[in-house]
Amino acid sequence: MLELVTLPPAFGMRNVSPFCLKIEMLLTALDVPFTPSEEANPGKAPKGKLPYLVAEGQTIADSELIAEYLDGITDGGVYAGMTSQQKAHGVALTRLAEDHLYWMVVASRWLDDDWWPNVVSGFFHIAPKPVRPLVAGLARRQVRQTFNLQGLGRHTLKEQKEFAARDLQALEDAVPESGFLFGETPNIFDFTIAGMMAGAYDNQPATWITELAHSYKKLHAYTERVQETIGVYGRALDKTDA
Numbered sequence: 001m002l003e004l005v006t007l008p009p010a011f012g013m014r015n016v017s018p019f020c021l022k023i024e025m026l027l028t029a030l031d032v033p034f035t036p037s038e039e040a041n042p043g044k045a046p047k048g049k050l051p052y053l054v055a056e057g058q059t060i061a062d063s064e065l066i067a068e069y070l071d072g073i074t075d076g077g078v079y080a081g082m083t084s085q086q087k088a089h090g091v092a093l094t095r096l097a098e099d100h101l102y103w104m105v106v107a108s109r110w111l112d113d114d115w116w117p118n119v120v121s122g123f124f125h126i127a128p129k130p131v132r133p134l135v136a137g138l139a140r141r142q143v144r145q146t147f148n149l150q151g152l153g154r155h156t157l158k159e160q161k162e163f164a165a166r167d168l169q170a171l172e173d174a175v176p177e178s179g180f181l182f183g184e185t186p187n188i189f190d191f192t193i194a195g196m197m198a199g200a201y202d203n204q205p206a207t208w209i210t211e212l213a214h215s216y217k218k219l220h221a222y223t224e225r226v227q228e229t230i231g232v233y234g235r236a237l238d239k240t241d242a
Contacts, residue, residue, distance in 0.1 A: 001033050001034060001035050002027070002032065002035070002054065002055045003034065003035045003036075003053070003054040003055075004020075004023060004024065004027065004034050004036050004037070004051055004053055005037050005039050005045070005050060005053070005054070006024070006036065006038060006050055006051045007020060007039070007040070007050050008040050009236060010123060011118060011122050011199075011204055011205075012202060012203065012204030013198075013202060013203065013204075013234050013235055014234065014235060014237070015234050016122075016199065017050060017051065017199075018097075018102065018192075018195040018196040018198070018199055018234075019049075019050070019051060019063040019098070020050055020051040020063075021191075021194075021195040021199075021232070021234045022063055022188075022192050022195035022196075023051050023053070023063050023066050023067070025191040025194070025195065025226070025230050025232045026066075027070070028230050028231065028232050029186065029187075029230055030074055030077050030078070032070065032073075032074065034053075040123075041126065045061060046059050047061040047062065049061070049062075051063060051066065052066075053066045053069065055069065055073075078187075079187075081182075081183070081187075082182060082187070089189075090181065090182075090187075090188070090189030090192075091189075093174055093181075093189060093192070093193060094189060094192045096170060096171070097171065097192055097193055097196045098192065098196065100167055101164060101167040101168070101171075101196060103152050104152060104163065104164045104209060105199060105200055105207075105209050106147070107143075107152070107153070107160065108209040108210075109207055110140055110143045110144075111140075111143065111144060111153075112208065115205075115207055118205065119136070119140070120132065120133070120136045123139075124136040124139070161208065164209060168212065168213055168215075168216050171193060171197070172218050172219045175218060175219055175222040176222070177218065178225075180222075180225075180226065180229075181193075186226050186230060190226050191230075193222075193223070193226075194223045195234065197213065197220075197223040198223055198227060198233070198234030199234055200213040201220055201223060202234055202235035
């Protein structure tokens with residue numbers, strides 16, 4: 001059986017990573033049996049990030065590569081029924097969500113001084129208490145450097161929020177009022193957008209991305225619809241939700 005390795009819960013999220021949530025949704029939608037497991041230290045993952053999939057003696061690291069692997073073992077199940085134009089549209093939306101908006105989701109957690117203590121308690125509680133501030137601080141410095149190299153970190157916070165608003169508006173305009181991107185059944189690209197937005201909407205406590213995202217009502221309804229249809233939610237459900 002396949003093993004999907006993800007981050008443990010944090011910030012009110014059962015599945016805190018949009019990439020991990022996307023693959024959990026995809027495996028569930030494809031009805032591919034898998035065993036979930038958790039790794040609190042991404043440094044122990046093959047490429048230093050999560051998720052990764054253990055399958056038939058091999059380890060596949062990176063959510064896109066996992067999706068391609070699953071497409072192979074399901075005889076094209078991941079992209080079934082899509083036209084080349086739809087797939088191109090989906091890839092473009094993926095790049096917007098995962099290579100642009102994602103970094104502002106990260107910054108709203110890691111680089112906001114008021115929110116930073118939640119990262120320390122949520123991600124670094126596994127470190128021994130005497131060295132926890134040092135370990136967390138070094139990781140934060142690396143995130144800041146990466147954000148700067150990506151380019152968005154060179155902008156002011158006001159400008160970052162404006163970039164995020166344009167990304168969110170593009171997603172709001174791209175998703176349908178009912179159904180899903182390319183029909184009545186959600187697919188990998190729906191899981192990509194919903195996986196990203198689930199953390200933005202349900203992150204606890206709210207970040208500046210959370211506050212901004214709640215202005216986009218159609219996108220919020222769509223995110224809920226994808227999760228409800230697959231039965232896989234990013235947030236931890238209480239008894240009233242279950």
